[in-house]
Amino acid sequence: MESPEGIVRNSLKALRVQAGMSQQQLCKLAGITRQTIGGIESGRYAPSASVALRLARALRAAVEDLFWLEDDLSELTTVSAASYKAKAGDRVSLVRVKETWVSHSLNGDRAFRTEMVPADGICLRGGMNAAVRALDRPANLARSVAIAGCAPVLSLWARSAERWHSGLRVLSIHANSTAALKSLARGEVHVAGIHLKDPVTGEDNAPYVKLELPKQRVALINLGSWEEGLIVPAGNPKKLRNASDLEREDVEFVNREAGAGSRLLLDSLLTEARVKPDQTHGYEREVSSHLEIATAVRDGRADTGLSTSSVAAAFGLGFVPLRCVRYDLAVLEEYMDEAPVRQLFSTLHHRWVRSQLEIMGGFDTSQTGEIVATV
Numbered sequence: 001m002e003s004p005e006g007i008v009r010n011s012l013k014a015l016r017v018q019a020g021m022s023q024q025q026l027c028k029l030a031g032i033t034r035q036t037i038g039g040i041e042s043g044r045y046a047p048s049a050s051v052a053l054r055l056a057r058a059l060r061a062a063v064e065d066l067f068w069l070e071d072d073l074s075e076l077t078t079v080s081a082a083s084y085k086a087k088a089g090d091r092v093s094l095v096r097v098k099e100t101w102v103s104h105s106l107n108g109d110r111a112f113r114t115e116m117v118p119a120d121g122i123c124l125r126g127g128m129n130a131a132v133r134a135l136d137r138p139a140n141l142a143r144s145v146a147i148a149g150c151a152p153v154l155s156l157w158a159r160s161a162e163r164w165h166s167g168l169r170v171l172s173i174h175a176n177s178t179a180a181l182k183s184l185a186r187g188e189v190h191v192a193g194i195h196l197k198d199p200v201t202g203e204d205n206a207p208y209v210k211l212e213l214p215k216q217r218v219a220l221i222n223l224g225s226w227e228e229g230l231i232v233p234a235g236n237p238k239k240l241r242n243a244s245d246l247e248r249e250d251v252e253f254v255n256r257e258a259g260a261g262s263r264l265l266l267d268s269l270l271t272e273a274r275v276k277p278d279q280t281h282g283y284e285r286e287v288s289s290h291l292e293i294a295t296a297v298r299d300g301r302a303d304t305g306l307s308t309s310s311v312a313a314a315f316g317l318g319f320v321p322l323r324c325v326r327y328d329l330a331v332l333e334e335y336m337d338e339a340p341v342r343q344l345f346s347t348l349h350h351r352w353v354r355s356q357l358e359i360m361g362g363f364d365t366s367q368t369g370e371i372v373a374t375v
Contacts, residue, residue, distance in 0.1 A: 008046040009351060010067045012037070015059050017346040018165065029058035068351070078103040091314070091359055108298075111152075111314040144169040145344045148180035149193025150260065150289055151327055152311060153223065153363065156356045161347040168343050174289065178259030181212040184330060190341055192330040193223065195261035197323075199268040204326040209375045218375045219336065220328040221345060222367040224357055227309040228265055229322040231297050236318045238303055243269035243322070246280045246304070253282035254293055254302035261325070262290070262306045269322060309362030324364075328372060345369070 016026055016037075023041075027034045032051055039045030040055075047055070047067070056063045078094065078101040080086045091106040104110070120141055125131035134141060147154055147170065158170035175183060180192035196208045209218050230240050238251060243266070246253055256263040270277060277283045282302060287293060293305035294315045312319035335341045347353045348369035357365050 008067055008069060010040055010043075011350050012055065012066055013041040014164070014346050014350040015061055015066060016041075017342065019059055021059075026055070026058060030054040076101045081105070106314070108315050140167070141169075143167050143340050144171055145191065145340045146171045146173060146189040147191040147193060147329075148173040148175040148183045148189045149191075150174060150176050150180075151193050151195070151223075152290060152314075153327075153357055153360060154193055156360070157223065157347070157353060160350075160353045160356055161344050164347050164350060164352065165343045168340055170344060176257060176260035176263075176288070178208070178212075181208060181330065184218075184332070185212045185216070190331060190335050190338075191344075193327065194330055195226075195228075195325045195327045196264055197261075197268070197325060199264070199271070205328045205330070206373045206375050209330055213330075213332075213375070217333040218330050219333050219371050220330055220373040220375065221348070222370050222372045223327045223329050223348070224368050225324055225326045225364040225366075227319075227321045227323075227362045228262060228306060228325050229309065230304045230320040231294055231307045231312045231315075232304050232318040232320060233297060233300075234316060234318050236320065240304055240320055242273065242320070244273040244275055246270070246273075247275045249281070250303075251281060252303045253280050253285070254296045254305040255283055255286050256293070256306065257286045257288055260288075262293075265323060265325065266306050310360035313361045319362075321362075326367075326372070333374070 016023070021029075023034050023037045027037055030037075030051075031054055036045065036047070036051065040047055052063050052067055056066055059066070076094070078092075081102055081104045086092050086103050086105040086107075091111065092103040093106060095102050095104070120136060121132040121134045123130050123132050145168070147158065149172070154172055158172055161170055162168055173183070173189060177192075177194040177196045180189070180194060183189050184192040194205050194208065196205050197203070198207045201207065205220055209220065232238070232240055238245075238248075240251065245251060255266065267277070270280065285302075287296065287305075290307045290311045293307045294311050294317060296302040297305060297317055298315050309319045309321060331341065331345075336345070354365050354368060357363050357368065
């Protein structure tokens with residue numbers, strides 16, 4: 001329902017889940033019907049002032065944290081950090097130093113951080129059944145959710161979820177889509193981030209989940225859909241248009257490793273263009289991440305590689321779109337009953353998380369948080 005001032009958005013479901021309430025419990029506390037709560041959470045109904053106030057009181061939240069107009073975003077005057085002055089279109093981090101807001105550009109290398117990961121324990125005895133001395137209380141470590149995947153946006157989701165749920169820990173394990181599924185099948189992670197399109201049926205992800213986890217019930221929850229294509233230097237100096245250009249003598253390519261979703265897509269595109277892998281200069285030259293593709297092109301070590309438009313934009317590079325690919329989060333249905341996993345997925349409906357994904361560019365969030373398939 002649209003108000004005269006604009007579209008009303010809400011984070012009712014996220015706040016309700018954070019409070020550990022069912023819809024029935026909330027309706028009793030707020031004195032409104034369950035149908036009303038369901039209508040608000042689904043976006044079909046914009047509440048009256050009295051309903052909004054009752055819900056805010058029941059959840060012990062401010063009304064403005066529950067409801068907002070789509071265009072109701074604050075504008076801040078900031079000082080741009082001297083290390084890299086932010087320009088129009090840049091993503092930034094904000095920090096308030098005394099009474100001044102400072103913006104730090106998240107462009108190029110600044111968009112990603114490579115850090116030493118704090119240890120949770122120390123191994124005392126190795127082997128298949130290793131003995132480990134924990135460095136934190138087991139109860140605290142139990143609030144962790146492990147995600148395997150290679151999409152840079154996973155870290156945005158993880159950090160946003162940790163900010164929203166105090167005590168929640170999200171561990172990101174870098175792995176290509178196939179390796180992530182195998183890790184999920186081995187019981188090593190809760191979630192596998194995947195973008196694998198079946199070249200025969202054109203179906204996203206489900207066929208590969210069936211292959212790797214044939215006896216498990218797995219939900220595919222959408223994180224978003226992104227554009228994949230050729231990352232090129234700014235201005236596309238070699239005028240690349242499609243996969244058939246990769247057999248040109250003057251084009252040096254850099255590839256992802258076998259098992260990566262981007263590698264699978266490349267092979268499919270080359271087949272459609274009737275270009276053999278050995279006709280592609282650099283097909284055997286492999287790197288293990290989207291970021292390595294971008295840095296190879298940025299540093300002049302390659303003319304192009306296959307990645308996403310959001311990665312290209314973060315590095316100030318050009319992009320030739322070739323296909324839209326759905327990025328899903330594969331999770332065993334039994335894991336959805338665990339509190340940390342529920343908390344993590346509840347944040348996909350929250351304003352902060354969606355805004356982080358949307359401003360990346362080239363990332364469609366229209367299905368974010370939806371169960372798009374059950375395998």
